[in-house]
Amino acid sequence: MTAPAIVLVADGPDDSAVNDSLAGITRSLQAFRPDLRIHLARLGGVSPSLPSVIDRLVSDDVGEVVLVPLDLVSAAEHVSEYDDFPHSPDIHVVVSRPVGPASEVLNILDERVREALHRGGALEIDGLVLAAPAGADVRGTSLLARRARQWSTHHRLPVQLAVDEGDGRSTATAVASLRAQGRRHIAVGSLYLTPTPAYQAHLQGAMRAGAIAVTAPIGDTAHLRLLILARYAFGAMELLDGTPTQLPVEDLDDDA
Structure with a gap:
C-alpha cells in the first residue's frame, strides 16, 4: 500500500511573490521526499482550491491524504475548519496539527x-x-x-x-x-x-x-521541511488505526 499523499494547505492572497514562495516550498519538499505525493492547496478562493486538489487525487486512485496546514502561529488541530469540506467517500482525509510556533x-x-x-x-x-x-x-x-x-x-x-x-x-x-x-x-x-x-x-x-x-519570511528551509514531515507522520498514524491521536501536554509545551 502506498503512503498517504500530503496536501499542504496555505492561506494568503493571490500574489505572485506569495505564490512563488509557496510553490518553492512544495517543490523543495517533493525533491526532499520523492517517494511521497505532495500537493499544495490554497484557501480563500485562490487556486488550486482544496476540493480541486482532492478531486485530482481521487481521479489518480489515491485513497488516503494528510492535510498539513502551513500556519505558523496556531497550535491546535484545524479539523473544525474542514468540517464542511466536501470530498469523495473514496478518499480518507485527515488533518494534522498546523506547523505552528514550534521551537524549531x-x-x-x-x-x-x-x-x-x-x-x-x-x-x-x-x-x-x-x-x-x-x-x-x-x-x-x-x-x-x-x-x-x-x-x-x-x-x-x-x-x-x-x-x-x-x-x-x-x-x-x-x-x-x-x-x-x-x-x-x-x-x-x-x-x-x-x-x-x-x-x-x-x-x-x-x-x-x-x-x-x-528578517525575510520563513519561506523554504530544511527546518520547515522537517516540521511539515513530522506533522504528516503524526497525521498518517491516525490513518493507520482510524482513531485520533492526542499529544501529551508536555509534548505540546516543547512542541518537538
Missing part, C-alpha cells in the same frame, strides 16, 4: 537574523523583536510568548513579542519600546511564512521605528 522556528529565525545583519552590514544587536501575524489560537498565543522568552534566554537579550494585525503598528511599537530602554541595535525576527502584504507592512513599520535588520 527559533533556529530558522536565528539564520534569518544573521542573513539580515549581513545584508545591512551590522555587526551586533542589543535587542530583538519576535513578530508574528495575528490569528493564532489560544494555544498558539501561549507558545508565541514562550518562544519569545526562550529566544531572550538563548541570546541573553531583551525580546519583545509583537502580534501584528496587518498594519505594522505592533511591530513598530515593539521596536519603539526597546529603543525607549536605550537599545539602538534592534533586529526583528519575522514569523511570516511568505511575503504577504501584511509582512510588507510589518517590515516597513519596523524600519520606520528604527530597527537595523528585519
